[in-house]
Amino acid sequence: RKEVEQDPGPFNVPEGATVAFNCTYSNSASQSFFWYRQDCRKEPKLLMSVYSSGNEDGRFTAQLNRASQYISLLIRDSKLSDSATYLCVVDTGRRALTFGSGTRLQVQP
Amino acid sequence: ETGVTQSPTHLIKTRGQQVTLRCSSQSGHNTVSWYQQALGQGPQFIFQYYREEENGRGNFPPRFSGLQFPNYSSELNVNALELDDSALYLCASSLDPSGGTNEKLFFGSGTQLSVL
Numbered sequence: 001r002k003e004v005e006q007d008p009g010p011f012n013v014p015e016g017a018t019v020a021f022n023c024t025y026s027n028s029a030s031q032s033f034f035w036y037r038q039d040c041r042k043e044p045k046l047l048m049s050v051y052s053s054g055n056e057d058g059r060f061t062a063q064l065n066r067a068s069q070y071i072s073l074l075i076r077d078s079k080l081s082d083s084a085t086y087l088c089v090v091d092t093g094r095r096a097l098t099f100g101s102g103t104r105l106q107v108q109p
Numbered sequence: 110e111t112g113v114t115q116s117p118t119h120l121i122k123t124r125g126q127q128v129t130l131r132c133s134s135q136s137g138h139n140t141v142s143w144y145q146q147a148l149g150q151g152p153q154f155i156f157q158y159y160r161e162e163e164n165g166r167g168n169f170p171p172r173f174s175g176l177q178f179p180n181y182s183s184e185l186n187v188n189a190l191e192l193d194d195s196a197l198y199l200c201a202s203s204l205d206p207s208g209g210t211n212e213k214l215f216f217g218s219g220t221q222l223s224v225l
Contacts (some may be wrong), residue, residue: 004151036181043199043216044152087151097214101152103118 001026003014004100006088012106017078021103022058023071032091035086038102044087046075078107108109112136113202113217121223122190130220132200140164141177141183142214144199152199158183164171187222195224 006023012020025033033050048055050062050071061074071088088100113136122128134141139206140159144152154167158177172188187194198221201214 008149041197041219041221043215043218046214095157096154096167097152098146098154101149101151 002094002100003027003098004088004090006100006103008103009102010104010106012108013078014108015078015080018062018074018076019105020075021035021073021086021088021105023073023100023103024089025069025071025090025098025105027090027092027098028069030069030090030092033071034089034091034097035060035071036087036089037064038087039084044099047086075105078105080107080109083107113200113215115198115200115217115220117220119146119221119223121225123225124190126190126224127186127188128190128222130187130198130200130222132183132185132202132217134183134200134202135215137216138202138204140203140205141181142175142201142203143183143185144201145169145194146197146199146219147193148196151225155185157202166223190224192224195222197221 004025012078035047036044036071038044056062063072074091085102085104087102090098114133116131140179142157143155144151153168157164161177174186176184197219200217215223
């Protein structure tokens, strides 16, 4: 079983739609959680950290459920520029980030 | 721009050859991590260097080795290349190796290695 699992998608949504991604992790000792965004074959870029209390950054909302060991990302009012791969990332405190395989989002006009 | 630069951007090698990839960290960062990203997968941790010493290693064989220099630039060396080594190799620098600051990773744009 992978340490971090994501639905690979693709999620094809129209502009203006709301879309949600989930991610599960297996290591209950995981300490920190993040969503990264990656455009085609470019470097991953930090989108937002994920806190137990949930956090919001504009159209993006991230939630963490430690009891069920899953993380979610909600994108409201999708833009064409949101098309990318979204990587769920977990820090287990072993000096390395563990990345999921990513969920691909395609926003269509 | 993250201030982390990698070279070369693309590289083609044949099976059995050796390759060296280079990374220049963001100014002031003393920690560098290397990741391998195969097509359709997330980045996989190879190893981390902190102040010129290996500080952690993922599940990669010994033919993957590295160096960090006094100016904190870094190299990834791969010997006896295999077809499965074809991937995007990402370097990331940070100010501190502790887990709590992992969110402050700054990635370079990567080296795309193709092994034929």
